[in-house]
Amino acid sequence: LQRTDLLRQAQLSPRSEIAQPEIVVDQPSSSSSQSDESHDGLHFADPHLKLLFPKDLRMNEVANLLQSTRPVLITVEQKQEASDHDHQQNQIQQLMSLCQRTFSLPVGRGAATLRSTRALPTETLSIPVLNCTGRTPPPRSVFVKLRDEDVSEMRWPLFHNGVASGLSLCGNKVDVKWILHNRPQEEDKQHEHGGFLFALGLNSHLQALGVYDFYEYLTQLNVPTTVGLLLGVACMRCASRHQQTLRLLTAHVASLRPPNSLTVKVDPLIQIAAVHGVGLLFMGSADQHLASVFVEQIGRLPEQTELKDLGKFDRHAYSLACGASLGMIMLGYGEDHISGKLHLTSLLFSLLGGKQSASLSSLADDKLPLKRRKKSASPGSEDSSDGSDEDNEPTSSADGLILRPSSVDFHCSAPAATLALTLMYLKTNNTEVAGWLRPPSCLQDLCSIMPDVLLMRTAGEHLIRWDGIRSGEAWFDEHVPQALTKAIVSSRDKPLECYESALVQATTVVTAGLCLAVGLRYAGTQDREAFLNLLARCKSMLKLTDPVKHPEENRRVYLMSVLVVVLSLSMIAAGTGNIAVLRICRVLHARTNDNAFRYGCHLAVHMALGFLFLGSGRYSFGRSNRAIAALLCAVFPQFPALPGDNSCHLQALRHLYVLAAEARLLAPVDADTDESCSVPVRIHMKDGSIRNETAPLILPSLDEIVTISTESPGHWPVFMDFIKNHKSCRTIIEEHRGVLFVKRRPACRDVAVLRQLEDPASRSTFAGFTLPWKQLLSQADGSAAGSSEHTTLVAQLQTFSFLHEKNFMPTVYSFMERVVSKLKAGQPVGGRVLSQILLIFIAHSTDTAARPLMESSFLSVTRATVEHQLRVLEKSNADCLSLFVQQHFDLLPADKWTTLSGLVQYNRLLLSKCQYFQALLPLLRVANADHAPLSLVVNALPTGRSEAAH
Secondary structure, eight states: OOOHHHHHHHHOOTTOOTTOOOBOOOOOOTTOHHHHHHOOSOOOOOHHHHHHSOSOOHHHHHHHHHOOSSOEEOOOOOOTTOOHHHHHHHHHHHHHHHHHHHHHHHHHHHHHTTTOBOOOTTSOOOOOOOOOOEEOOTTTOOEEOOOTTTSOOOHHHHHHHHHHHHHTBOSSOOOHHHHHHTOOSSGGGHHHHHHHHHHHHHTTOOTTOOHHHHHHHHTTOOHHHHHHHHHHHHHHTTTSOOHHHHHHHHTTOGGGSOTTSOOOOOOHHHHHHHHHHHHHHTTTOOOHHHHHHHHHHHTOOGGGSSOGGGGSSOTHHHHHHHHHHHHHHTTTTTTTTOOTTTOHHHHHHHHHTOOOOTTOTTSOTTEEEEEEOOSOOOTTSTTSOOSTTSSSOOEEOTTSEEEEEOOOOHHHHHHHHHHHHHHHTTTSOOHHHHHHHSOOSSHHHHHHSOHHHHHHHHHHHHHHTGGGOOOSHHHHHHHSOHHHHHHHHHGGGOOOHHHHHHHHHHHHHHHHHHHHHHHHHTTTTOOHHHHHHHHHHHHHHHGGGOTTTSOHHHHHHHHHHHHHHHHHHHHHTTTTOOHHHHHHHHHHHTOOSOTTSOHHHHHHHHHHHHHHTTTTTTEEEOOSHHHHHHHHHHTOSOOOSSTTOOSSSOGGGGGGGGGGEEEOEEEEEETTTOOBOOEEEEEEETTSOEEEEEESEEOOOGGGEEEEEEOOTTBOOOEEETTTTHHHHHIIIIISTTEEEEOBOTTOOOHHHHHHHHOHHHHHTTTTOOOOHHHHHHHHHHHTTTSTTOOOHHHHHHHOHHHHHTTOHHHHHHHHHHHHHHHHTTOOOOHHHHHHHHHHHHHHHHOTTSOOSSOHHHHHHHHHHHHHHHHHHHHHOHHHHHHHHHHHHHHSOGGGSTTOHHHHHHHHHHHTTOOOGGGGHHHHHHSOTTOHHHHHHHHTSOTTHHHHHO
């Protein structure tokens, strides 16, 4: 069949480098500072990006926003009364503020370059530097540097920098020797290597490491390295319940070790990472033992937990880790697979701050389980009687739980319980549990809830009621508590500004929670209605963050809400590079003089920026239970205040979005030239809808697609059936990086004209296009005048040489394609258009030796379509027929009618069953009595009508 596109598609091996342009990993020399600055890890060189964004330079803008290797610009002006020392201190102060933004850049860079490079096996992976220097504007251009004591905790920004570099790697084969070859010897680079290990685990590249390699890493006693290794192994074996990995993780969690085991001092951050790792490892397993252990850990007070070092450490992150792990273990099960003796839902409701459920009467309203009864206890352990619990006498229940009076810090346990309930009942549509998370109707109770807890409760309620989430404006207005709406209306007549501010804050936070639920519900779908509604709310919230009009404390709440909405927008438009969200991110990126806009705010902004260009436009987000759980942990609305802040949420978890990323790009590649090209495609969805798009593009969820077919007039058609050939189609998108080979038709070989033909903007102009036959043919006729082989108008039509020389053939082909499409759809076309189609048929049939305009198969289909449409038009539109006949006599010379054998056939087809004699009137007006064409036409009429025509 000469279909090289299908041949190459069949021969394309998994992860092949054929027609897969990659970003080359630069290896700058350490002795050259210029090369260090040039390697920023943001070389967006994929050819499909130029076709996705042909009219702007947004990729260059993203690279400028996310680069961290060049010095930042210091714009402090020296006042006349200020000394040089004071001016220098002001410069350092601004530089410290700008460094907060620099430290957060790797999180966005890791998302934007996800799986976009290939490692060189003979070289180490080059990691871009985090430049903490500043530069004043020219002409002076003085460099400003920070002192060591001015730079706060640097290990976690370096950890993120290593994660970003590791996430950029793609491919399944990563040798253990290459991993160990990248292991640095310098102590200050161990943090980056820990992030690098975490990224390898997220991309499933840690399988090559053996037990001895793990031992070497763990004995370094480097906290970021251990955290990255434990989380990386857990992500690599997510939901596998791998026993060897479980033993590795439980060795770092005191509550999961046997009762008589040795007491080992483990850093709190390592324990938190291990707890999260257990949740990832047993995701969706409904393990009863782990669930009971983690629900007990949520309710522990600092002095009652095994984490002895938490006296000086805020334990919110540990409590949240237990809640997240509990939710992942029971992910989407609800009350199923829960033992009747565990009362898990009721216990979580108690930790949330609510009253015990009346249906579970086995537990007292003021009791809370803290630990399971153990048969023996080692000396010095918590189970030994030391008299510390004399005031709180424990009581036992029928299920073997030891109960103590409730003295729980709900500020610590409420976020964890909210997250656990949300993940447990995700998509279950359980109205009772969703009602527990609903914001209270009492205005006083509503304003007393912490903003982050109120936001998560609002989002959690609707994530449980998954099917009830809508993207319309009415849905948002319906789910804002009526107490807030009434209070805001009534407070307009009151002078209490603080009261009104609290109401506005509560309303903003609830709206942000609704936006987060909508963002997760429509993640990766590019839903237009949901996106526009969230965009409108984001713009209105941005007005509340004005430093002049609102104090810093209020702005922090408003900023948290804005950032959550921006992240929700980026999840909906993931991988599309939406320009509206990019503009918002650029505005927030430049916000460095606001004390309320701290490190965590920049972190969220750059995460959203990375989501917009996820994997260089190759990836988007899925909506499975696993994907929603990973995204919810990644965008959890408790952002760090400082680069080293892990008190409420472990910063390493911000990279869990990788577990939700799905390859969605469809990138056509010419099979003959290996160049990316634009091809119109038609996508049939399972819900019956049809989408007409232009590839390359980000596809909808692959589980929702029925078929994809190319509709390019310049290429042979390709058909992908996701029902019959589900595995093969997924292989093209996921393993072949979306490369779909297409082959040009023989008549459309000119590259420049084909690119113009494939341009969507140019294609839209072809709908009303008419071929300028008279002008073109007159030029061709005049160019040959005076020669012995002077070609007439018809002869020039027969060869089409002039059109071929002028590269007009793709336009002719597109014109034919448009006309046939309109005829098939039953849309009316004018007589001038039909006459031009007829001329093409005649010229093609009268000169078979000439270079064909198009394939005979297409001509036969087009001819049959036109014939059928003519039969319909002759009964419904006499004016169209008259124009049709008039156009023939106006364009073609009379002496050439007798040579065109096909003309009589079409006239007979047109006039044999003509119901309207008026169609011949224009013919009589434009033709003389002795014209040969007139007699041919009249003779073609049925008996009886020829006499009337004469």
